Amino acid sequence: QSVLTQPPSASGTPGQRVTISCSGSSSNIGSNTVNWYQQLPGTAPKLLIYRNNQRPSGVPDRFSGSKSGTSASLAISGLQSEDEADYYCAAWDDSLNVPVFGGGTKLTVL
Amino acid sequence: EVQLLESGGGLVQPGGSLRLSCAASGFTFSSYAMSWVRQAPGKGLEWVSTISSSGGSTFYADSVKGRFTISRDNSKNTLYLQMNSLRAEDTAVYYCAQSNVVVTTIYDYWGQGTLVTVSS
Numbered sequence: 703q704s705v706l707t708q709p710p711s712a713s714g715t716p717g718q719r720v721t722i723s724c725s726g727s728s729s730n731i732g733s734n735t736v737n738w739y740q741q742l743p744g745t746a747p748k749l750l751i752y753r754n755n756q757r758p759s760g761v762p763d764r765f766s767g768s769k770s771g772t773s774a775s776l777a778i779s780g781l782q783s784e785d786e787a788d789y790y791c792a793a794w795d796d797s798l799n800v801p802v803f804g805g806g807t808k809l810t811v812l
Numbered sequence: 813e814v815q816l817l818e819s820g821g822g823l824v825q826p827g828g829s830l831r832l833s834c835a836a837s838g839f840t841f842s843s844y845a846m847s848w849v850r851q852a853p854g855k856g857l858e859w860v861s862t863i864s865s866s867g868g869s870t871f872y873a874d875s876v877k878g879r880f881t882i883s884r885d886n887s888k889n890t891l892y893l894q895m896n897s898l899r900a901e902d903t904a905v906y907y908c909a910q911s912n913v914v915v916t917t918i919y920d921y922w923g924q925g926t927l928v929t930v931s932s
Contacts, residue, residue: 704856737917739857746907746922747849747857758920790857792917800873801917806856 705730706791706804713810719779722807724791726772730802734794736774738767741788741806750789751776778809786811814838814921816908821926828898828930834891834908834923842866842886845914848893850904851925860906861893864914871914876902898930 707725714720724736738751749758751767754774766777774793778785791804820832834846848860861882862871870882881894891908905927909919 739919746924747919748922749918749920752918792857794915794917800871801859801862803857803859803917 704805705795705798705802706793708789708791708804708807710805711808711810713812714778714781715812716781716783718781719777720781720809721778722776722789722791722809724774724776724804726774726793726802728772729797730772730793730795731769731774732772733796736767736769737792738765738776739790739792741790742784743787747790781811783811785809814910816910816921816923818906818908818923818926821906821928823929823931824898825932826899826930829894829896830898830928832893832895832906832908832926832928834893836889836891836908836910839910841884841889845911845916846882846884846891847909847911847919848882848891848906849909849919849922850902850906850928852901852904855904858904862911862914863891869914895928898928900930902928903930904928 735753739747740750741747754769755767788806790806795802815837817835847862863882867884879897883892905925907925908923910921
């Protein structure tokens with residue numbers, strides 16, 4: 703059971719906008735920034751969004767992140783087939799004093 | 813270009829030991845904290861361990877504390893994970909990852925991973 707809760711799956715059609723949620727608590731998302739990782743099939747995770755809403759160099763602006771209270775969201779607009787991947791949220795947990803990940807959301811592009 | 817290359821994975825019996833290595837290049841290795849994150853087959857990501865840039869501070873998940881030891885050799889730009897008393901539940905792909913600081917979940921770069929299988 704992951705400390706951060708994500709829906710196991712999400713889907714959308716090309717061009718659509720999809721959002722993936724990440725729910726936590728006051729000890730993690732509520733008091734720390736959230737980061738998102740994209741894991742394409744058979745590859746290592748890649749940093750997608752950091753500090754809630756910042757994009758590393760090279761990440762398209764179709765990807766955006768937000769945080770409110772103890773929840774965070776990743777939005778992907780103009781969905782493309784190459785966005786089909788697993789997405790993970792992560793945050794530091796002040797109570798456990800460790801980094802924690804969500805269980806991951808498998809995004810399918812229909 | 814930052815590169816992280818893990819090695820040392822393989823098949824080991826329950827109770828056995830294995831040492832993973834992560835060779836780093838393309839950045840000043842001694843300036844960055846390093847971590848191990850694992851992923852069991854078909855499962856999500858799980859943080860395993862982190863070491864500070866100097867190697868003076870180490871941190872472990874409860875699931876591996878007392879069995880795994882993280883270390884680094886800054887002269888060789890290499891990160892290690894010594895895994896003892898291995899259990900079936902340690903079966904996973906192990907990734908090394910780079911971060912600016914210890915207390916973070918911002919892992920800027922990841923290796924390609926090395927598979928550890930614990931089975932008799």
